[in-house]
Amino acid sequence: MSDDMSARDRVLRIIIGLIVTAIGIFMFLYLNMWPGIIVAMLGIIPLSTGLLGSCPMVPLAG
Numbered sequence: 001m002s003d004d005m006s007a008r009d010r011v012l013r014i015i016i017g018l019i020v021t022a023i024g025i026f027m028f029l030y031l032n033m034w035p036g037i038i039v040a041m042l043g044i045i046p047l048s049t050g051l052l053g054s055c056p057m058v059p060l061a062g
Helices: 007-030 035-052
Strands: none
Touching (some): 007 035
């Protein structure tokens, strides 16, 4: 995959991914809410695209 995002976009995705993942883990471990697992898994998506520097949806969006 090619590098299709700017440095600012990558940093923003990493920060958002870390925050959402941390919220999901907190929900699951401390509040005993099983949807916290889903929230944590959703946080992994922007985190991984930010770390890889490429998003598979960007070429589809144009």
